[in-house]
Structure formats: structure tokens, C-alpha cells
Amino acid sequence: MTAKNPMKKSGKSATLTLKEHIVEIISDSGEGAQRCGQSLGSIAARMGNGIWTTEIIPAEIRPPARSVAGASGNRIRIGSSYITNGGDQTDLVVAFNEQVLLGRVRDRELKPGCIIILESMWRKHPDLNISTAYSETYDRLVAAGYNVRETPMEQECQLLNADPKRGKNMFALGMLCYIYSFDLQMAREQIALTFGKKAQSVIDANVKLLEAGHKWAVANLDFSFSIPATPTQQPQIVTNGNTALALGVMASGMELCSMYPITPATSASHYLSDVFEKVGGIVHQAEDEIAACAFAIGASYASKCTITITSGPGYSLKQEAIGLAVMAEIPLVVVNVQRGGPSTGQPTKIEQGDLMCAIFGSHGDAPKVVMAPATIEDCFYSIITARKIAEAFNMVVVVLSDASLSSSQQPFNRPQFNESWLAPPIDQSPVPEGARPYDWDATTGLARRFIPGQPGGMHTVTGLAHDRDSHVAYDPDINQESLRARSLKLAALQKTLTAPEVHGEAKGDLLLIGWGSTKGAIDEAVDALRAEGEKVSAINLRFLQPMQPGIKEIMQRFKKVMTIEINWSDNPDEEIIDEANRRYSSLAILLRSRYLVDVDCWSEVRGQPVKPSTIRRIALAKLKK
Amino acid sequence: MKSSATDCLLKLYDEQHGLEDYQSGVPRWCTGCGDNAILAAVQRLCRDEGLRPEKTVFVSGIGCSSRFPHYMKTYGFHGIHGRALPVAEGIKMVRPDLTVFVNTGDGDCCSIGAAHWIHAIRYNMNLTVFLHDNQIYGLTKKQASPTSPIGTKSNTTPRGSYLDALNPLTITLGVANASFVAQAVDWIPESLFDIVKAAYHHQGLSFVRILQRCPEWLPKSLDPWMQDPDRIQLLHHENALHLSPGLAKVYKNHLVHDPMDMNRAREISGHEDIIPVGILYQNREIPRYEETRQTGVLRTTETVRKGFEAELDKYSV
Numbered sequence: 026m027t028a029k030n031p032m033k034k035s036g037k038s039a040t041l042t043l044k045e046h047i048v049e050i051i052s053d054s055g056e057g058a059q060r061c062g063q064s065l066g067s068i069a070a071r072m073g074n075g076i077w078t079t080e081i082i083p084a085e086i087r088p089p090a091r092s093v094a095g096a097s098g099n100r101i102r103i104g105s106s107y108i109t110n111g112g113d114q115t116d117l118v119v120a121f122n123e124q125v126l127l128g129r130v131r132d133r134e135l136k137p138g139c140i141i142i143l144e145s146m147w148r149k150h151p152d153l154n155i156s157t158a159y160s161e162t163y164d165r166l167v168a169a170g171y172n173v174r175e176t177p178m179e180q181e182c183q184l185l186n187a188d189p190k191r192g193k194n195m196f197a198l199g200m201l202c203y204i205y206s207f208d209l210q211m212a213r214e215q216i217a218l219t220f221g222k223k224a225q226s227v228i229d230a231n232v233k234l235l236e237a238g239h240k241w242a243v244a245n246l247d248f249s250f251s252i253p254a255t256p257t258q259q260p261q262i263v264t265n266g267n268t269a270l271a272l273g274v275m276a277s278g279m280e281l282c283s284m285y286p287i288t289p290a291t292s293a294s295h296y297l298s299d300v301f302e303k304v305g306g307i308v309h310q311a312e313d314e315i316a317a318c319a320f321a322i323g324a325s326y327a328s329k330c331t332i333t334i335t336s337g338p339g340y341s342l343k344q345e346a347i348g349l350a351v352m353a354e355i356p357l358v359v360v361n362v363q364r365g366g367p368s369t370g371q372p373t374k375i376e377q378g379d380l381m382c383a384i385f386g387s388h389g390d391a392p393k394v395v396m397a398p399a400t401i402e403d404c405f406y407s408i409i410t411a412r413k414i415a416e417a418f419n420m421v422v423v424v425l426s427d428a429s430l431s432s433s434q435q436p437f438n439r440p441q442f443n444e445s446w447l448a449p450p451i452d453q454s455p456v457p458e459g460a461r462p463y464d465w466d467a468t469t470g471l472a473r474r475f476i477p478g479q480p481g482g483m484h485t486v487t488g489l490a491h492d493r494d495s496h497v498a499y500d501p502d503i504n505q506e507s508l509r510a511r512s513l514k515l516a517a518l519q520k521t522l523t524a525p526e527v528h529g530e531a532k533g534d535l536l537l538i539g540w541g542s543t544k545g546a547i548d549e550a551v552d553a554l555r556a557e558g559e560k561v562s563a564i565n566l567r568f569l570q571p572m573q574p575g576i577k578e579i580m581q582r583f584k585k586v587m588t589i590e591i592n593w594s595d596n597p598d599e600e601i602i603d604e605a606n607r608r609y610s611s612l613a614i615l616l617r618s619r620y621l622v623d624v625d626c627w628s629e630v631r632g633q634p635v636k637p638s639t640i641r642r643i644a645l646a647k648l649k650k
Numbered sequence: 651m652k653s654s655a656t657d658c659l660l661k662l663y664d665e666q667h668g669l670e671d672y673q674s675g676v677p678r679w680c681t682g683c684g685d686n687a688i689l690a691a692v693q694r695l696c697r698d699e700g701l702r703p704e705k706t707v708f709v710s711g712i713g714c715s716s717r718f719p720h721y722m723k724t725y726g727f728h729g730i731h732g733r734a735l736p737v738a739e740g741i742k743m744v745r746p747d748l749t750v751f752v753n754t755g756d757g758d759c760c761s762i763g764a765a766h767w768i769h770a771i772r773y774n775m776n777l778t779v780f781l782h783d784n785q786i787y788g789l790t791k792k793q794a795s796p797t798s799p800i801g802t803k804s805n806t807t808p809r810g811s812y813l814d815a816l817n818p819l820t821i822t823l824g825v826a827n828a829s830f831v832a833q834a835v836d837w838i839p840e841s842l843f844d845i846v847k848a849a850y851h852h853q854g855l856s857f858v859r860i861l862q863r864c865p866e867w868l869p870k871s872l873d874p875w876m877q878d879p880d881r882i883q884l885l886h887h888e889n890a891l892h893l894s895p896g897l898a899k900v901y902k903n904h905l906v907h908d909p910m911d912m913n914r915a916r917e918i919s920g921h922e923d924i925i926p927v928g929i930l931y932q933n934r935e936i937p938r939y940e941e942t943r944q945t946g947v948l949r950t951t952e953t954v955r956k957g958f959e960a961e962l963d964k965y966s967v
Contacts, residue, residue: 070967262965276958280949281744304957305949309743312769316736319729319766323740326727327707327748331740349730439962442955477725477741477748480704485674485719485726496675497720 038247040206044105045075046250047112047136048205050197051098051129052121053090054083057194061119062099063434064215065201069101070263070436071211073256075108076101077545078265078434079634082373091155096125103205106255109400109545111433113638115139117204119197121178122147123162130166132633138170140248142200144193145175174246176200181241185233192234199238206251209239260439266404266430267293270360273408274332275304276440278448279358281331283309283321288372289428290336290362314339318346322355326486327477329448330356330415332408337366337379340386347421348387351511353486354463354474356415356422358408363427365632374632375429377541378592380611383423384570390508392515393421395570399544402437403567404430409446416448418514419474425569427591429634430542456482461493465506470513515571522568524575529555529562532582535648537563538624539589540612543635547589550640561644566612577620587625587647588613589640594628671703672696674723684836684862685715685782691843692751692780693722695850706749709738711763713755714789715782732763735770735779742775743940749850752779756797757787760818764796771825773939774854780846781818781857784864785871792867799871818859819919819930823912829936830856831915832929836863837876838901841884841927844891848929854938861925875925879903885918885928 048065052058059080066078081098088095102112114136120126121144129135147159166173178193186192195216202212213232220228242249264272270293274282282301284294298308311317314335321333335343340361350357365371366378383395394414398407404426411422456475462484463472472493475482484495490507492498528548539547544565554561564579566572580586594610595602609617613626627643629635672693679685696706706724710716712731719726725748729737738752759767759781770779786804787793794804794811797818801810822831830852834845842860849856863872875881879900885907886893893904903924907914909932918926947953 067967261967262962263967264965268965272958272961275954275961278954281740283740300957300961302945303947303960304954305945305947307743307943307945309943311736312765315733316766316769319733319736320740320743322729323709323727323737323742324744325740326737327741328744331744345730346733436967439966442958444951444955447951447954477707477745478704483703483723483725485708485722485728487720487728488730489728 054097058098061194073254075104195234196238199235203242269404314342318343354419397541465510469517470510519571533560536583549637590628682865711758718753829854
């Protein structure tokens with residue numbers, strides 16, 4: 026069968042104005058689809074559009090070429106206004122081969138009728154297996170109703186570049202700039218920025234490919250879109266969550282990050298390793314996760330609060346050391362960029378499975394603060410807040426990010442540097458006569474800590490039960506008193522927090538509660554439902570331990586309450602699941618036990634961010650129940 | 651890491667400290683335990699060197715010997731099992747102005763903390779590390795440790811331990827960047843003090859294995875060496891320790907050993923019938939991690955602000 030040529034342009038076509046569009050660029054890994062997608066996202070953000078980019082990452086380092094599992098690329102949701110999440114299904118895909126598309130189709134990531142711009146070189150490939158696979162897949166996609174546009178990207182690039190495998194992504198970027206009516210000059214500037222460290226000849230070659238792609242699209246495509254931007258007045262920056270975390274470390278006044286490589290946390294440390302020294306900071310790569318945590322604790326003990334950044338398995342390994350910091354009341358910030366678990370789980374996939382171990386982890390009663398950034402901007406500010414809380418309360422503060430926040434990009438207001446973010450110099454003044462290293466305040470449990478170098482403050486901190494002088498103590502009263510003091514600090518912090526903001530009206534039929542990165546999708550679903558007349562609202566909990574005040578009062582103003590989470594919960598419809606054995610999702614368990622409110626839950630662990638349309642469907646079903 | 655100018659409020663002390671200024675509490679070790687001898691040597695070192703108690707930190711893990719910091723009137727960090735070294739590294743990294751000692755036992759260092767031991771040697775930070783090696787777990791009441799001689803009867807090896815002991819000296823000498831390796835025994839106080847002092851003065855990680863008696867669980871284990879002075883071989887060299895006439899008279903087995911000679915050090919450290927006491931290896935040229943990692947940036951609010959704004963510029967749209 027020969028392909029129809031859908032690329033013939035018949036007359037001038039009108040540009041369709043849209044509110045938003047989701048576009049994907051996918052290829053074998055190493056073909057530059059990631060870079061193309063990131064650049065497109067940045068160009069859109071420069072245009073003043075809202076964006077949310079999501080990385081499509083193959084699980085293996087070098088997957089075979091043209092394999093379903095090998096799809097690598099980027100997915101960009103472009104909107105007229107602020108975009109808070111990755112959205113639903115994809116509207117347009119650029120694919121460098123047909124195999125990488127199959128996984129996306131299987132996972133129902135593509136919208137029915139989605140436009141597919143497909144590299145056409147495979148049709149005439151000398152290997153019969155490849156050409157047959159291509160034409161069969163093409164036929165199936167067309168039959169399934171996708172709007173497939175075969176495009177000779179390779180052939181066109183060959184006119185400019187001897188090795189079209191390099192640079193095809195910039196050709197695609199040029200096409201996309203035409204399709205979305207983006208300013209080509211902005212694209213040129215973006216390329217200059219992206220390849221800034223390379224030679225001018227590299228930048229020029231890429232700009233040529235960009236222009237060729239644009240020119241080809243002008244001549245051959247019979248459609249284009251415009252997503253009018255509503256630019257904000259504030260200057261914007263675009264980063265992913267891990268970069269935002271690292272910028273937060275830089276701005277928080279912390280001077281040391283001690284880490285061990287682990288996906289998906291490590292890119293924060295990569296970036297920090299590159300830039301931290303410029304402001305006198307150090308990234309120490311320790312021999313293992315335990316050492317990374319112990320090193321951070323040693324540094325915190327002797328100086329300013331330090332940070333250790335990890336993901337699930339590393340977080341598990343650090344538990345005993347975290348308990349030590351709790352016991353000795355040494356400030357410490359621990360970032361856990363959550364991934365799929367348990368065990369090695371799904372290293373590159375999103376999950377919110379570590380909430381319980383963040384709160385209850387480490388043996389014995391080890392109270393620590395647990396926070397969860399909800400947006401990329403939050404990733405930045407949460408580190409500054411975490412450092413301040415850690416030092417003010419001499420506590421461990423756990424910041425739970427996730428694999429979605431870590432690699433997604435979003436524009437946000439450029440932070441205005443504030444001196445008060447930085448940590449004050451450490452106290453080296455003599456300790457007053459008679460002062461004790463753990464002189465717990467009777468009401469708040471707080472005690473001033475003595476830092477080595479302070480004359481008169483000499484004492485030995487210990488992970489053993491200890492009294493106000495830090496002397497090892499087996500006295501029943503002392504153990505009771507010290508656990509009380511460490512617990513009270515959480516209550517003292519809780520008294521300083523404010524109630525979460527309700528998205529939607531303050532009362533209604535259904536309240537959706539989430540934490541972390543699901544905020545954008547939940548709020549969007551709420552907006553859609555409210556537009557349909559449903560009385561649905563949402564809250565997002567930034568603090569999981571202690572919990573903000575006013576949560577019970579908010580819940581009581583709704584007829585039904587349910588959490589939306591990306592961790593495990595049993596489905597009550599299962600044959601052997603009933604109220605006596607049903608395992609709720611993590612936040613639901615916490616809310617039910619704390620507030621004695623009948624909080625239902627919905628959760629899934631597909632390794633994907635939860636979509637607004639999914640939440641809408643779940644909420645509607647819950648309303649009807 | 652450079653401290654900001656305001657961090658460095660130095661007050662110069664010229665006061666003299668006596669032994670009692672370093673003593674805290676009454677050690678709860680058994681009578682005859684080698685830890686007492688090590689404590690005495692270290693307190694004497696602090697006094698002789700005039701170490702300021704507030705600028706001195708003893709870091710330990712878990713075990714009998716790890717109680718050590720509680721008996722020093724300095725700052726102390728009694729942490730968790732096996733992790734004394736990374737804690738001490740963190741302290742030294744951000745506070746090179748502090749004098750940091752590490753007290754760790756054979757279980758703490760050579761078993762649960764073995765990974766940190768290997769890497770601590772490689773970092774070569776300016777730490778003085780005492781391996782209190784009594785060849786047995788004491789605090790948990792007699793289990794075989796990695797340095798227990800094969801056949802050691804213990805609560806977990808009632809018919810005798812199954813494996814050859816590991817030799818902490820040969821292992822340390824096998825790791826890149828080893829810069830100071832010595833062996834001492836608790837029952838020769840003069841030599842113990844000389845070695846502790848040399849370790850303190852070494853710039854870099856000084857690793858001192860101290861063979862010590864455990865009168866409670868392995869009372870006879872070191873008797874062959876205690877009762878026969880000829881089985882102790884005192885190492886000396888013009889560039890290392892010098893033997894006092896008194897010591898040389900009691901312990902007649904001497905060996906001139908140049909601590910720069912790594913091959914010879916490895917050979918001697920493997921000897922078991924006659925054990926070497928003294929400095930096996932010393933190399934003053936090996937870089938120290940905390941110095942290698944100095945950024946050279948004086949950290950002020952202005953430096954941070956400028957660096958931060960420059961990064962934001964990269965991400966501006």
C-alpha cells in the first residue's frame with residue numbers, strides 16, 4: 026500500500042486559535058527529542074505562555090533503537106495562562122520513528138484524532154522488517170483515527186547536514202515554531218542560550234536547521250495554531266523542580282550538601298556541584314547514603330544546618346542517622362525526591378509512597394517535620410523554609426518532592442533575593458555560667474544548642490537517652506521528660522502555622538485533599554467540576570507533620586471528603602476487601618486517625634502524574650455514591 | 651569552606667590547663683580495661699599540647715570504647731554504631747579550626763563501619779583516629795569481632811570462631827592516600843603516649859591501632875605478648891619515634907624502620923608472632939580533602955546574592 030501524501034498544501038490555511046495544546050516530541054534516546062522539547066517549552070515561556078513540561082524517560086541507559094520501551098522525549102503543555110500540571114492527553118506528536126509511538130498509544134497518552142508528525146524515512150528502509158513494521162504501524166494508526174502526517178525530516182536535514190541524526194531535533198523545533206506561531210527570532214535566541222558553551226559554528230548550524238524546519242512547514246503544512254499568551258508583569262524564570270531545589274539550597278544560607286547518587290534526586294546535586302562553589306558552598310559525594318547523612322549531621326552539629334538529598338532507597342538507609350539527629354536535636358534538612366517503591370521499584374517514575382516513612386521512620390518516637398512542595402516554585406521556597414525551621418527548632422525537616430516535580434518545568438516569578446533567607450553566623454560566644462545543653466523549655470520543649478567553639482559549652486551529645494546536661498541517663502523520669510520535650514517542639518511549630526487555603530468555595534458536597542505535586546491537577550479538576558455546577562473544592566497540605574490548624578473545620582463543611590494520592594490503597598470493590606481490612610492511602614490514614622472524620626481515598630500507582638480528567642471522573646463518581 | 655568574616659571572632663587564650671580540665675565523670679570501664687590507658691594518654695596529650703577544650707571534639711560510634719567522649723571535658727559526639735568517621739569528617743569539613751579525634755572499636759570500625767573506614771583513609775582529612783582493638787564485642791557481652799583470632803570462643807561462636815582475623819594495619823596500608831599508620835599496645839604507656847602524640851601532630855588522617863586488653867571477655871588473649879617483651883618489636887627511626895633508654899632496656903627487640911617505606915611497612919604490619927609497635931607509615935605529602943575542597947570564596951551575603959542572581963539569569967525567560 027502506498028501512503029497518501031497528506032502534506033500537499035492546498036492554498037493558505039487559517040491559523041486556529043486555541044486555549045491550550047499538549048505536544049510531545051519522542052525519539053530513540055540520544056536523538057535530541059529532550060532538548061527539542063525543553064527548547065520549545067522555553068520559547069513558549071518567552072512568548073508569555075504558561076507551560077508544563079514532562080520528561081519521557083526510557084528506563085534503560087541505552088535501549089535498542091526503534092523499541093517501544095526506548096521512547097525518550099518531552100511533553101509540553103502550552104496554555105494561554107498559567108499551567109499547573111501536565112494535563113490530560115496529547116494533541117500533537119512529533120515522532121522520529123513509529124515504534125516509539127506504540128507505547129504512547131498503548132498507555133492511552135494520545136488524544137483520539139491526535140496529529141502525528143511522523144518521520145517517513147522508514148517506509149523505504151532497505152531492511153524489509155523495518156519498512157514492513159513501519160507501513161503496518163502507519164496503517165494501524167491511520168485506521169485508529171490518528172491524523173498521521175508523514176514528514177521527510179531526515180531527507181530534508183541531509184540537504185544541510187551530513188549526519189542528519191544530529192540536528193533533526195532542531196529541524197523539528199523549527200516546524201513546531203511554525204505550527205504554534207512562535208517568533209522565530211526567539212527560537213534563535215533560545216538556541217544561542219542552549220548551545221551557549223559551544224562554538225559559534227555549532228550555534229549557526231543549529232539555527233540553519235531550525236530555519237529549514239520552519240521553512241519546510243510554511244511550504245507544506247496545511248494547519249497552524251496560535252495560543253495567545255497572557256504575559257505576566259513579573260519577570261519569570263523556568264526551571265525544573267530539582268534545579269529549583271538546588272537554587273533554594275544556594276539561597277537558604279546552607280553551606281554544605283552531602284549526598285550519594287540516586288535517581289531521581291541526583292540532578293539537583295549535579296547542578297549544585299556546578300554552581301555551589303561560586304558562593305562558597307560544597308557538595309560532598311559520600312561513600313554511601315548513611316555516610317552522606319552522618320557527614321551532614323556532623324557538619325550541622327559543628328556549624329550551620331546542612332542538607333542531604335536522596336530518593337526512597339537512600340531515605341530508608343538514612344533512617345538510623347536521622348533518628349540520631351532527632352535525639353541529639355541537631356538541625357538537618359533531608360530531601361527525599363520520591364520515586365516508585367518499595368525496594369528499587371520504579372526509579373524514574375512518580376509515586377507518593379514515602380509519606381509514612383517520612384513521618385514515622387526511624388525506630389522509637391522520632392518526631393520530625395515533614396513538608397511537601399506542591400509546585401516547582403515551592404521546591405525553591407520550601408528549602409529556605411526548611412532550613413529556618415530546622416535551625417529554629419533544632420529538628421530534622423524532611424522535604425518530600427517527587428519524580429514528577431524533579432524533572433518537570435514550569436515558569437514562576439523570579440525570586441527576589443532576600444538577605445533574611447541566609448543563615449546567621451554561628452554562635453561562638455561563651456556559654457553563660459550554669460547554662461545546660463538541653464535546657465528544655467517547659468512549654469515548647471525548645472532548648473538552645475551549644476556549638477563547638479563556644480567556651481563553657483563543652484558537653485557530649487549522644488544518641489543515648491540523656492538529661493539536660495547531655496549526661497547518659499536511665500532514669501525513668503528523664504526519659505519521659507526528654508521525649509516530651511522533643512515531641513512538644515512539633516506542637517510549638519504547629520502553633521505558628523496557618524490553615525490551608527481552600528481552592529473553590531469553603532463549603533460544599535465534596536472536598537478533595539492532596540499533598541505534593543498533585544495540587545495542579547486536583548485544582549484543575551475542581552475548576553472543571555465547578556464550571557459544571559458541582560460543589561467541589563480542594564486543599565493541598567504543605568505540612569504533613571505537624572499538620573496545619575483548621576483542617577478538621579474545613580473538612581466538616583463538606584458532605585464528603587476524599588484524598589487523591591499516588592500511593593497504594595486497596596480498592597473497596599475487591600472481593601475480599603472490606604472496612605475491616607481495607608488499607609487506605611497514606612494521607613487518608615493520617616486524616617482519619619487525627620480528625621476522626623470519615624475520609625475516603627482514591628489512589629493509583631501507575632508511575633504517572635494523575636491527570637485532571639481522571640480526578641474529575643473519580644470526583645463525579647464519589648458525588649453520586 | 652571559608653567562614654564569613656563574622657564567623658571568625660577569635661579570642662586568644664593563654665591560660666594553662668591541668669589534667670583535671672580535660673577530665674569528666676568517672677569512667678565506667680572495667681578495671682584493667684585498655685580504654686583507661688588510652689584515656690590517660692589522651693588527657694595527657696591535651697594538657698601537654700594545651701588544647702583548648704572548647705575547640706576540641708571527640709567523636710565516637712557505639713561500643714565500650716565509644717564512651718570515651720563522655721570522659722573528656724571537651725565537646726564530644728557519641729553517635730551511632732559504625733558512623734563515627736563520617737560524623738567527624740562532616741565536623742572537620744566545615745570547622746577546620748577544631749581539633750577532631752575519633753574513638754572507634756574493632757566492631758565499630760572494622761565491621762559495621764568498614765565502608766567508612768576505607769573511605770576515611772582515602773579522604774585523608776586531618777583527624778586523629780584511635781582504633782581501640784580488643785578483638786571482641788564488649789558492650790554486647792562477648793561476640794566474635796572481625797579482629798578476633800580464629801578459634802575465639804564467644805557467645806556467637808561457642809565452638810570457636812570460624813574465620814581468620816582481619817588485620818586493620820595491612821588493610822589501612824592498602825588503601826589509597828593512607829598517610830599515617832601506627833600500632834600501639836595499651837600496656838606500654840610511654841610508647842602509647844609517644845605514638846598518640848605523633849598521630850596528633852600528623853597533618854592528615856592518622857590511624858592508630860591500639861591493641862588493648864579486655865579483662866572481662868578475653869582476659870588471656872594478649873598474654874603471650876604482655877608476658878614476653880621480646881615479642882614486641884619497637885619501631886624507631888631518625889624521622890619517626892626515638893626510643894628512650896628506659897624503654898629500650900625493657901623491650902630489647904628494636905627495628906629501625908623508615909616510615910616512608912610503604913613496602914616494608916606492609917611487610918612488618920603483617921607480622922603476628924612478633925608485633926610491631928610504633929609508626930609503620932607516614933607520608934606528609936598527601937593532600938587533605940578538606941583543603942582540596944576549599945572554594946577560596948569568602949562567603950558574604952553579597953557573594954551569595956551575586957552568585958544566586960547570576961544563576962537566575964540563566965533561567966530567565
